[in-house]
Amino acid sequence: MKASEALEAIENYVVESKILDERRAIAVTDLARYRGALFALRKNKDVRHVSTISGVDVGEDIAVIYHLHCGGSLLNLKVMVPKKDPRLRTVTDIFPGAALYEREVMEMLGVTFEGHPDPSRIFLPDDWKEGHPLRKEWKR
Amino acid sequence: MGLMRFFRKKSPWLLHFSAGGCNNCDIELVAALTPRFDVERFGILLRNTPRHADILVVTGPVSRQCRERLLRIYEQMPEPKLVVGVGACTMSNGVYDGCYSVDGPLDKHMPVDVYVPGCPPKPEAIIDGVIKALARL
Amino acid sequence: MTFVVPVGPQHPALLEPEHFRFEVRGEEIIDVKIRLGYMHRGIERGLMDRTYHQGLYLAERICGICSHAHNLCFSQTVERLAGIEIPDRARYIRTIVAELERIHSHLLWAGVAAHEIGFITLFMLFWRDREHVQDLLEMISGNRCYYSMCAIGGTRRDMRPEHLPKIDRGLKVLEKATKHYVSVATSDRTILARCENIGVLTKQDARNFCAVGPHARASGVDVDMRRDDPYAAYAEIPFGVVTQSEGDVFARVVVRLREVLEAIGIIRHALNKMPTGPIRTRVRAKIPPNEATSRVEAPRGELLHFGISNGTEKPERWRVRPPTYANIPSLVPMFVGGTIAEIPIVLASIDPCMCCTDRVTIVDVTTGKSRILTMEELRRMAR
DSSP states (O other): OOHHHHHHHTGGGEEEEEEEETTEEEEEEOTTTHHHHHHHHHHHHOOOEEEEEEEEEOSSEEEEEEEEEETTEEEEEEEEEETTSOEEEOOTTTOGGGHHHHHHHHHHHOOEEETOSOOOOOSSOTTOOSOOTTSTTOOO | OHHHHHHHHHSOEEEEEEOSOOSHHHHHHHHTTSTTTOGGGGTOEEESOGGGOSEEEEESOOBHHHHHHHHHHHHHSOSSOEEEEESHHHHHOGGGTTOTTBOOOGGGTSOOSEEEOSSSOOHHHHHHHHHHHHTTO | OOOOOOOOSOOSSOOOOOEEEEEEETTEEEEEEEEOOTTOOOHHHHHHTSOHHHHHHHHHTTOSTTHHHHHHHHHHHHHHHHTOOOOHHHHHHHHHHHHHHHHHHHHHHHHHHHHHTTOHHHHHHHHHHHHHHHHHHHHHHSOSSOOOOEETTEESSOOOTTHHHHHHHHHHHHHHHHHHHHHHHHHOHHHHHHHTTSSOOOHHHHHHTTOOHHHHHTTTOOOOHHHHSOOTTGGGSOOOOOOOSSOSHHHHHHHHHHHHHHHHHHHHHHHHTOOOSOSBOOOOSSOOSEEEEEEEEETTEEEEEEEEEOSSSSOSEEEEEOHHHHHSTTHHHHHTTSBGGGHHHHHHHTOOOSSOOSEEEEEETTTOOEEEEOHHHHHHHHO
C-alpha cells in the first residue's frame, strides 16, 4: 500500500496530512475523530498492525502518535491531548496489540487511556514515585 | 581447611546474575562454556542456586528493579564467597551513566573482588578475571 | 481462586529478568499477566540527553544480540532527519553486517532453545558454529559484539579485499552446518515431540496482537521489513521471505534455520555486487527541525526508531520499539490452554531479547494458592 492510499482512507477524519515520501505519511487528527480514523483504516484497508504508540511532550499538550503499518508504508497519526486533562479512550478494542504501548505512555507521560483492560505498571520499578520521566519538566 | 581451599580453587562454581544489563556480557559468559573456550576443563561450572556457588558473577548496571534481588542472592551465598563484576556497566554504569533507573557501580552495593572491563569483555578476559578472583580465596 | 507461581529472577544459563504471572487450574494455564521492567534503564530519556553521535553508541547497547539493527535503525533515522543519502558502498556493507548478525542471532537462539528442551549437546554445537560468525564480524569490524559499523552518514570502516576469501570460507562452513541442523531438526523424534503443536499462535491472533518477525512468519503472516519497507541495499538484492503456517514452536525453529540459509545467500550476492566508492557522507552536528521514522528487520522482527529533531545537536525526542516488545502480547494466546511444563520452550520460541524473564508466577484458580517455580524446576518438569 502506498502512503497516499493510507491517507485516502482517513481523509474525513484528519485536520491535516502530509506525504513525506512513497512510504511515509503524517496525519494530524483530533480527539473527536481519532478512533474513527483508526477504525476506518482497519475496516477499509485491513490495517491490523500498530507498530507502536509514542507520546511526546510538546509543552502545553502531549502528542500521542499512532504508528500504523499499512502494508509497507508507515502512517504516523497524531492526536494532541491537553496536559491539563490528559485522557484518551483506549484503542485496544480496535487493535488488541496496542495494550502494552498504551501502558507505557500512561507510565512515562501520565496520559490516561480510559477503558484499558490492565492499566498497571509496566517498566518503571515497583517503588517508583518520582513522576513521569518523559515529561519535559521532569528532573532526575 | 587446606584441602577445602584447594578443592574450591580447583573447581569454583559460579552463580551468574544479570542486573539489568544489555545481555551481551551474559552471552560472552555463556560462550565461555561452549567448545571454543570450554571453562569446564578448569572445573568451572555455572550453577543456578546461590547456596552452592563460590563466585557471584554480576553483569549490568544494577537497575533499580534488580537491586533487591541481587542483594538477596548475595546474602544467600555461603562464605567464603567472591564477587566478579563483568563489563563496564558494573564498574561505572558504562554507556548508561546518567540514565534514571540505573544504580551502579557494583561496589556501591557489595564488596567486589575483581572487575573485568570491556563492553563486553571477551570470554578469554572473563576466564582470566575468574582465575584472578580465585587467587583471593 | 488462583495459584501463583513466580519464577526467577536469576537463571543458570543467560536470559534477562521479567515477570509473568500465570493463572492455572491444575496444570493447565488459563491466563497470563505480564510485568516487565527488570531491564529498564531509561534509554529513551538518555538519548534525549546525548548528541546524535553519542546516542549512536547508547542506541547500539539497547540490546546485545541485535546491536547492529539498533545501530542501523538509529543512523537511518538521523540520516532521514538530516535529509541525506549515504554512499552505495556503505549501504551494501551495512546489509552484509546485518545478515551476519541475523545468522549469529538465530544460531544463538537455536542453542538456547535446544538447552530449554534439554538437548545440551545441540546447544554446544550451535554455539560452536556461531563462533565462525563471531570471527567474521571481528575481522570486519574489530569486535565480536557491538560492531558499531554504522556511522551517521555511512559506515565507520571499509571492507578490504583480503576479507573476501575468509568470508567465503566461513559461509561455506555455516551453510553446511545449517543444512545439517535443518535435517536434524526435521527428523529427530525428541525435537519433534517437544516442539510440534506446542505454543500454537494462529495467524489471526498473530495479526491481532501485532506480532513481528520470524515469530509472526511462523504463523503464516507474510511480513518482512526488508521486502515491504526496503532499506540499506535490500531493494537491489533478491531473497526469499520464509514463512510456515503451523504457528507452533517447531515452525519457529524451521523459519529461523531457513532464514540463516537465506542470509548466507544475501551476503554472497551483496559481496558480488558490492559497489566501489566512498563509505561515508559528512553530516552536520546540528540537525534542522524534522520528524522521521525508520524501520529495520532485526533478527527478531520489526524494529522501529522514531526521532524528532529541533535544530540542535541533541534530539527533541527518540522513540524505540524493539521487536520482542511487540511479540509479548501474543504470548498470552500461546500459553493459554497449554501446561506449566511447556512454559520454558514456548517462552524461548519467541526469541525473547529483553533481559527478560526468568521469573514466572503461577496462580491456580481452583485452590487459590500460589507457587514459585524456578526456571530449573520448570525445565525438569519439561524434560
